[in-house]
Amino acid sequence: xxxxxxxxxxxxxxxxxxxxxxxxxxxxxxxxxxxxxxxxxxxxxxxxxxxxxxxxxxxxxxxxxxxxxxxxxxxxxxxxxxxxxxxxxxx
Numbered sequence: 001x002x003x004x005x006x007x008x009x010x011x012x013x014x015x016x017x018x019x020x021x022x023x024x025x026x027x028x029x030x031x032x033x034x035x036x037x038x039x040x041x042x043x044x045x046x047x048x049x050x051x052x053x054x055x056x057x058x059x060x061x062x063x064x065x066x067x068x069x070x071x072x073x074x075x076x077x078x079x080x081x082x083x084x085x086x087x088x089x090x091x
Contacts, residue, residue, distance in 0.1 A: 002035035002042075009035060 009031030016025025064070070 002038035005031045005035035005038065009033075 009028045012028025012031060013025050014028075016022065016028055
């Protein structure tokens with residue numbers, strides 16, 4: 001993401017440097033910085049999505065535990081009988 005801005009920025013900087021047009025060189029730097037910011041924003045969005053997914057998984061695990069299911073048993077197939085938990089020798 002933003003590769004076009006980065007390339008455009010580099011070209012403008014080079015053209016500005018060759019022609020002595022400071023405004024064009026400055027515009028190129030701004031384009032390149034915009035590309036960097038877009039890339040950083042995309043990385044932050046991806047990291048946030050990963051964190052959200054982990055949070056949802058933990059919430060689901062907590063819900064299973066509250067229902068008395070084993071944490072490693074998605075969908076309830078590991079449901080534990082409440083009486084079984086209270087028997088000696090069981091955890």
